[in-house]
Amino acid sequence: MLASDDEIRAELRAITEGVPDRPDLLQAVTSAGRARRRRRQFVSVTLTAMVVAGVAIGVTTLVGSHGSDHKSNTLTLGASGTLTGPVTDPRLLNWPARGDQASDQAFQEEAMRSQENNPNTTNRIESAPHLLFAGDVPGAKAAIIEGINASNEVVVAALATPSNQPDGSLEVIEARVIAAALPKTNMQHSVSFAVTHAAQPGFLLIVGAPGTDEIQFSVQPGPSGPEFRDLTVQDGVGSSELPAAPDFREMFYAVQQSGRVDDYSYVMFGGTQH
Amino acid sequence: MSESSAIDFSDYVTSRSRSLLRCAFLLTGSLADAEDAVQSALTKVYAVWPRVARVNDVDAYVHRVLINTVRRGARGRLREVLLPQLNREESSLQASEDRYTHRMDLMAALRQLPPKQRAAVVLRYHEDLSEAKTAEILGCSVGTVKSQTSRGLEKLRALLAVENSRR
Numbered sequence: 001m002l003a004s005d006d007e008i009r010a011e012l013r014a015i016t017e018g019v020p021d022r023p024d025l026l027q028a029v030t031s032a033g034r035a036r037r038r039r040r041q042f043v044s045v046t047l048t049a050m051v052v053a054g055v056a057i058g059v060t061t062l063v064g065s066h067g068s069d070h071k072s073n074t075l076t077l078g079a080s081g082t083l084t085g086p087v088t089d090p091r092l093l094n095w096p097a098r099g100d101q102a103s104d105q106a107f108q109e110e111a112m113r114s115q116e117n118n119p120n121t122t123n124r125i126e127s128a129p130h131l132l133f134a135g136d137v138p139g140a141k142a143a144i145i146e147g148i149n150a151s152n153e154v155v156v157a158a159l160a161t162p163s164n165q166p167d168g169s170l171e172v173i174e175a176r177v178i179a180a181a182l183p184k185t186n187m188q189h190s191v192s193f194a195v196t197h198a199a200q201p202g203f204l205l206i207v208g209a210p211g212t213d214e215i216q217f218s219v220q221p222g223p224s225g226p227e228f229r230d231l232t233v234q235d236g237v238g239s240s241e242l243p244a245a246p247d248f249r250e251m252f253y254a255v256q257q258s259g260r261v262d263d264y265s266y267v268m269f270g271g272t273q274h
Numbered sequence: 275m276s277e278s279s280a281i282d283f284s285d286y287v288t289s290r291s292r293s294l295l296r297c298a299f300l301l302t303g304s305l306a307d308a309e310d311a312v313q314s315a316l317t318k319v320y321a322v323w324p325r326v327a328r329v330n331d332v333d334a335y336v337h338r339v340l341i342n343t344v345r346r347g348a349r350g351r352l353r354e355v356l357l358p359q360l361n362r363e364e365s366s367l368q369a370s371e372d373r374y375t376h377r378m379d380l381m382a383a384l385r386q387l388p389p390k391q392r393a394a395v396v397l398r399y400h401e402d403l404s405e406a407k408t409a410e411i412l413g414c415s416v417g418t419v420k421s422q423t424s425r426g427l428e429k430l431r432a433l434l435a436v437e438n439s440r441r
């Protein structure tokens with residue numbers, strides 16, 4: 001067990017042995033680099049123009065503000081007016097919304113309202129919201145929304161409320177940045193959240209790529225090493241009840257499609273729902 | 275960017291991409307995050323490549339950008355999703371459980387190290403860089419590299435011992 005420096009070297013190298021190369025990396029980098037340069041040139045030109053335009057706009061705003069109502073800055077929904085419209089940003093997961101409330105407009109509106117009130121502004125979705133999941137999970141109603149934050153990063157937010165509460169009590173249980181602000185081309189993904197409580201059962205929710213037909217998981221630390229068990233999967237989504245105050249801290253899972261492992265991933269427990 | 279420096283950049287990315295991805299995988303704990311970090315770091319380097327190509331040690335410069343990119347990427351992340359893609363061939367569910375478990379534990383332990391300790395361990399033991407080169411990349415003294423590496427290894431061993439004792 002890492003007795004010597006050589007052993008550490010050997011283990012670290014063994015771990016990364018399977019990291020695949022990315023053949024399209026050069027193309028992705030040069031395209032992104034050129035786009036970045038164009039953006040910088042555009043910003044530079046625009047800033048110059050804005051200095052000139054600023055005076056005129058300032059006057060207009062001062063005049064126009066008299067007698068006008070304050071309008072809050074709300075998030076614009078997708079092209080279809082819902083969270084389930086077409087995804088136009090290539091960084092977002094182009095997945096259909098799943099879950100038994102994926103077509104429930106009122107539920108989506110409540111989820112969006114709650115997301116807009118997320119006090120963690122760093123990970124608040126500001127544009128291109130897209131619903132990945134809305135529906136019942138064990139003991140709760142949950143929604144997962146993906147979108148772009150103010151720093152132009154991809155954010156995925158999970159919202160939930162106990163089953164017996166109204167949709168209006170949905171709250172953000174977690175929102176995290178899942179990718180840098182650059183396109184990704186060759187990865188399969190899954191999105192997972194786990195909510196645990198000290199005194200009552202929590203839930204686990206894993207949304208796999210469309211076509212996912214099997215999800216196997218192993219809690220850590222397990223009683224005798226990894227023991228993979230099947231999670232019930234419906235429409236590529238797996239969910240399960242988690243015991244109150246679980247004695248495991250994290251979980252590995254494998255998302256499979258037609259017997260092929262698409263994604264190995266890992267979820268840490270600790271999300272809390274108040 | 276001139277044609278000649280563009281060719282140099284292509285050569286550099288082609289020859290070093292896998293190595294950078296491996297390093298980033300250990301730093302982030304996730305293949306998806308590693309790809310993002312390497313792509314993001316190389317995009318930054320691409321913008322200043324004519325200048326970078328003239329420095330003595332391009333690799334050290336790129337590693338520095340990569341490590342800073344990983345650090346910035348980790349900020350504000352409430353919960354990290356790992357993709358422990360240990361080995362595509364080997365990581366089938368039938369793979370040797372002991373070896374799989376041990377490496378999972380090592381990845382999990384590595385992730386628990388503070389960013390600078392993790393970077394020091396990865397640069398010294400995975401990239402096989404000298405203490406002086408590691409100090410140059412991390413922007414600190416050789417003494418700091420020594421202490422960060424030593425504390426990092428100590429913590430890794432302790433975390434792995436705890437995991438072992440649970441089994």
